[in-house]
Amino acid sequence: MHHRSSAAGLRHLCGIVPQDLLGLTHYFTKRIQDLRSGSRDCLRDDHFAIPDQFNPAREGALTLAHSTDNANVTRRDFIYVASSAATAIGATVALWPFIHQMNPAADTLALKEIEFDLAPLVPGQIVTVEWQKKPVFIRRRTPEEVKSAEDALMSDLKDPQADKDRVQRPEWLILVATCTHLGCIPSNLSKGDFGGWLCPCHGSHYDTSGRIRKGPAPKNLAVPPYAFLSDTKVLIGAEPKPAATAEHG
Amino acid sequence: MSHGDYTYQPKNAFTKWLDSRLPIIRLMDEAMLQFPTPKNLNYWFTFGGILTFMLVVQILSGVVLAMHYVPHETMAFDSVERIMRDVNYGWLLRYMHANGASMFFIAVYAHIFRGLYYGSYKAPREVLWLLGIVIYLLMMATGFLGYTLPWGQMSFWGATVITNFFSAIPVVGPSITEWLWGSFAVDNATLQRFFSLHYLLPFVIAGVVVLHIWALHVPGNNNPLGIDVKGPADTVPFHPYYTTKDLFALVVFVLFFSYFIFFNPNAMGHTDNYIPANRLSTPLHIVPEWYYLPFYAILRSVPDKLLGVILMFSAILVWAFLPWLDRSHVRSAKFRPIYRQMFFILIGVVWILGMLGQQSPDGNFDFYGAELPISKVILSQILTIYYFAHFLLLTPIVSLREKALPVPESISKAVLAKKSGSAAVPGAARSPEKRV
Numbered sequence: 254m255h256h257r258s259s260a261a262g263l264r265h266l267c268g269i270v271p272q273d274l275l276g277l278t279h280y281f282t283k284r285i286q287d288l289r290s291g292s293r294d295c296l297r298d299d300h301f302a303i304p305d306q307f308n309p310a311r312e313g314a315l316t317l318a319h320s321t322d323n324a325n326v327t328r329r330d331f332i333y334v335a336s337s338a339a340t341a342i343g344a345t346v347a348l349w350p351f352i353h354q355m356n357p358a359a360d361t362l363a364l365k366e367i368e369f370d371l372a373p374l375v376p377g378q379i380v381t382v383e384w385q386k387k388p389v390f391i392r393r394r395t396p397e398e399v400k401s402a403e404d405a406l407m408s409d410l411k412d413p414q415a416d417k418d419r420v421q422r423p424e425w426l427i428l429v430a431t432c433t434h435l436g437c438i439p440s441n442l443s444k445g446d447f448g449g450w451l452c453p454c455h456g457s458h459y460d461t462s463g464r465i466r467k468g469p470a471p472k473n474l475a476v477p478p479y480a481f482l483s484d485t486k487v488l489i490g491a492e493p494k495p496a497a498t499a500e501h502g
Numbered sequence: 503m504s505h506g507d508y509t510y511q512p513k514n515a516f517t518k519w520l521d522s523r524l525p526i527i528r529l530m531d532e533a534m535l536q537f538p539t540p541k542n543l544n545y546w547f548t549f550g551g552i553l554t555f556m557l558v559v560q561i562l563s564g565v566v567l568a569m570h571y572v573p574h575e576t577m578a579f580d581s582v583e584r585i586m587r588d589v590n591y592g593w594l595l596r597y598m599h600a601n602g603a604s605m606f607f608i609a610v611y612a613h614i615f616r617g618l619y620y621g622s623y624k625a626p627r628e629v630l631w632l633l634g635i636v637i638y639l640l641m642m643a644t645g646f647l648g649y650t651l652p653w654g655q656m657s658f659w660g661a662t663v664i665t666n667f668f669s670a671i672p673v674v675g676p677s678i679t680e681w682l683w684g685s686f687a688v689d690n691a692t693l694q695r696f697f698s699l700h701y702l703l704p705f706v707i708a709g710v711v712v713l714h715i716w717a718l719h720v721p722g723n724n725n726p727l728g729i730d731v732k733g734p735a736d737t738v739p740f741h742p743y744y745t746t747k748d749l750f751a752l753v754v755f756v757l758f759f760s761y762f763i764f765f766n767p768n769a770m771g772h773t774d775n776y777i778p779a780n781r782l783s784t785p786l787h788i789v790p791e792w793y794y795l796p797f798y799a800i801l802r803s804v805p806d807k808l809l810g811v812i813l814m815f816s817a818i819l820v821w822a823f824l825p826w827l828d829r830s831h832v833r834s835a836k837f838r839p840i841y842r843q844m845f846f847i848l849i850g851v852v853w854i855l856g857m858l859g860q861q862s863p864d865g866n867f868d869f870y871g872a873e874l875p876i877s878k879v880i881l882s883q884i885l886t887i888y889y890f891a892h893f894l895l896l897t898p899i900v901s902l903r904e905k906a907l908p909v910p911e912s913i914s915k916a917v918l919a920k921k922s923g924s925a926a927v928p929g930a931a932r933s934p935e936k937r938v
């Protein structure tokens with residue numbers, strides 16, 4: 254192992270490939286000194302070489318404990334670089350709990366399910382219920398509404414998805430009622446140009462499948478996980494039972 | 503910039519003792535009393551002092567409101583109502599704070615447009631200008647966070663719309679919004695963190711204000727003529743000349759502020775915010791606080807979500823490039839006939855964008871009751887394009903092409919020429935600083 258000669262080949266890279274921790278420390282100390290002194294002369298020989306007293310290949314090499322004041326790399330330099338590195342890494346690691354505490358807490362995450370009785374809804378009716386702090390639409394669609402949702406051409410859709418992929422039973426449309434633009438609740442009263450919903454905030458129009466058709470919203474209204482418990486009971490938040498999806502899958 | 507030979511001399515034993523240990527009186531004296539200031543500053547230059555005052559008002563009234571306010575979704579609205587009805591002088595404190603925010607923004611807009619008119623953003627004041635933009639952004643954040651606290655319908659849905667801006671970021675957007683909310687929607691967790699940050703940010707603002715004033719004191723004030731101070735004849739000490747002028751302006755401003763507190767406290771608020779937050783019903787017409795309206799109109803003018811959000815933020819960030827976009831060496835618009843017109847057109851454009859932000863998004867533009875034959879969407883698109891063109895195209899081009907009017911030789915000469923034109927009071931001190 255001869256540092257001088259192996260370093261010579263790398264001169265154009267303005268540095269050496271350090272071979273051990275001491276070499277690394279030496280390297281960074283030099284770079285820092287260069288930056289401080291404004292020296293651009295990275296070809297100076299001593300930048301590439303490990304000083305003799307630290308070169309383990311040399312006879313009489315000093316150990317760390319014996320570094321002297323006139324050495325190029327002092328023990329202080331080593332401590333400086335090592336402790337700065339430890340501080341930087343430590344600070345980065347300590348940052349994470351401070352960031353992560355803002356994410357939803359365990360109680361918020363606990364997936365809550367709500368059961369909803371569908372029996373009172375007449376065809377054409379929409380109700381809004383709350384699930385996971387979010388509003389959810391349950392809409393009992395009329396046959397015409399189902400037909401218009403199913404007949405829509407994929408090429409007309411901004412976020413193409415077939416109606417059958419958005420419902421488990423065509424009569425029941427269940428959607429997260431959060432406009433995919435900036436989060437308002439689209440209005441049940443003004444149904445917009447496509448018979449679905451019109452968002453009052455910035456004018457996004459959704460169709461009878463809750464798909465975005467016009468306006469600034471980029472995506473269809475989301476479909477939450479749900480399962481039919483019976484013909485008149487639905488559990489929102491539950492993963493759909495295979496049987497329930499098989500019906501239309 | 504030193505003013506004559508004057509330096510601070512501690513007068514008694516205590517100030518002498520203190521001066522050799524913590525020269526704080528010296529610092530104050532040099533920065534606030536003795537500080538040489540161009541002698542031609544007009545009232546547009548008093549808004550800095552007014553802004554400092556308003557920051558203090560907001561912090562004081564806020565800290566006492568926080569003694570009664572409860573940051574919890576089930577209690578926040580009621581605690582604000584309790585402040586209004588039961589807490590001694592609670593109504594006054596809350597109206598001071600709520601209207602104080604509006605006054606703060608009126609002052610900051612006057613201050614910013616003053617800078618645009620007199621070219622205060624140009625060398626050597628670029629850092630001063632950039633720090634000002636930082637303060638403005640922090641104010642926007644603080645005002646938004648505060649508006650969420652009463653937990654009314656506008657609070658809740660305003661917070662929903664604004665936090666959703668971040669959901670426009672590709673890929674990580676939705677995770678970022680959930681991180682901001684601490685939930686799957688605006689929630690109690692959101693309210694509590696907003697309160698914590700609303701308490702914190704004004705103190706961060708105070709810190710940046712110190713930097714802002716520091717950056718002011720290196721080159722010194724700009725002035726209505728936009729020319730450099732050439733010597734002591736051009737300046738007067740800050741005290742008593744500008745302390746008096748600033749105080750007078752402040753009194754007038756406080757009268758204006760008081761009108762709103764005492765006679766029209768809800769003029770700048772929104773009635774829907776007196777309805778408790780309801781996560782199952784969005785108000786039919788959501789509007790932000792008036793000070794965000796032009797930017798809100800820019801957001802709505804774009805049919806694409808991501809682009810809308812980007813343009814809205816860029817509308818402020820573009821100011822940061824102004825010192826380098828404007829190549830003209832003449833600072834004050836007084837001597838820049840074309841830029842001067844552009845300046846007034848820009849004010850008109852921002853004003854109309856503000857009106858558009860206030861109105862519901864569809865239909866034709868309603869200009870103070872008169873329906874104009876142009877759709878709001880188209881108009882806001884035209885004005886948004888003009889807004890950006892003003893900064894990115896017109897400003898650089900005009901600054902290179904325009905032929906500026908001759909600039910006076912010195913502040914002192916210009917002031918004296920003006921004074922001798924009018925009936926000068928015999929014996930009036932023309933250079934008051936020479937009496938020192």
Ligand code: HEM
Nearest residue numbers: 560561564565567568571596600603648649651652701704
């Ligand atoms: C930059 C300075 C500040 C600005 C622009 C500001 C702005 C606002 C605004 C717009 C509101 C809503 C007022 C309403 O409609 O009721 C508010 C509320 C509030 N702010 Fe501040 N604020 C500032 C500083 C502070 C500070 C330093 C505190 C200290 C804790 C504070 C505490 C509160 C509290 C407790 C409320 C809720 C009570 C209420 O709604 O009136 N604010 N703030």
Ligand code: FES
Nearest residue numbers: 432434435452455
């Ligand atoms: S939030 Fe629905 S259109 Fe903007």
